[in-house]
Amino acid sequence: MNQVIQRTPNAEPREIAVLVPRTDVWESANAYHFDVELPGVDPQAISIEFERGVLTIEAEVKAPAPQSSEGPETAGAFELAHREFTYGTYRRAFRLPDGVDGDAIEAQSKHGVLSLSVPKKANGARKIAVRAS
C-alpha cells in the first residue's frame, strides 16, 4: 500500500478510508512550499484551510463509475476485474512556524498535484503596502 490508511476513530458504520497524500515540503527565503499528490481529485473539490498555524488539506476521491461515461465503442456494463486504488478522503495537516501569512496562501493544481505556497511575513511584522496616489 502506498498510502497509510486509517479508519475513522469514531465507529461509524460506513467505511471511510483516510488517505494520507504523499507530500513534498520545502522552504525558500520567502515562503514554505507544499506539493501534495491528490490523484483523481477534481481541483474544485479540494478544501484548504489555515487556522491557528495549521494548514489542512482535504479532498474526497470517489470511485469512478465507468459504466456511466461510455460511448458505443465500449457498450456493455463494466465489471471491476482488478483493483489497487483505495477510495476515500485525502486528509493532511501541517503545523507551520510563526510568522507566516495565512491570508496570502497561493494554491494551484496540475495533473493531480496541489502546489501550495505559504508566504513568510517580513520580520513577523505586518507589511503595509503604500499605494501611490
Add this chain to the structure above:
Amino acid sequence: MLLNPWMIPWTAPFGADPFAEFERELGRVFQGGREPELDVWTSENAVRVALRAPGYAPEAIDVTLDGDVLSLQGTRTARALAEGERWHGREREGERFARRVRLPFRVEQDRIAARYENGVLWVDLPRAEAERAKKITVHNPS
C-alpha cells in the same frame, strides 16, 4: 491482488483461465520508485484501465500495445531546489513508472483511447470486432 474471473463469463468457453496469465502480467517494474496503482474493468466488448500517476506531463506518458500486452510508462523530472532552499519533507517518489497489463482479448489497436485527467491515466480498449460475439439468426426453411 484480487481478480474475479467469475465475473467475466465469456472466459469460460475457452477452457484455460486467461486471468491467471493476466494477473502474472500485471507486472510491476521498480525503477527508482514505487509503481502506481492500477485498476482494470472489463465489459463484454472493452477493457478500461486506470492508473494513478500524479504529476506527469501528458506528453511524457507512453501508452503502447505489443500484441496483447498494454504498456504504460511515464517519466518526470523531480523537483530540484535552488540555492538557499531546503527540504523539510520528501515523500513523492519516482521519476518514472512502467506497468504492463496482459489483455484478456484482442483489441482494436486504432481505436484505443487514452486520457490523463487529474493525475489519473485512463485507457479504453475496444475488443477486436472479429472476436466479438455474433448473434446468429436461426432461419426456418419451411
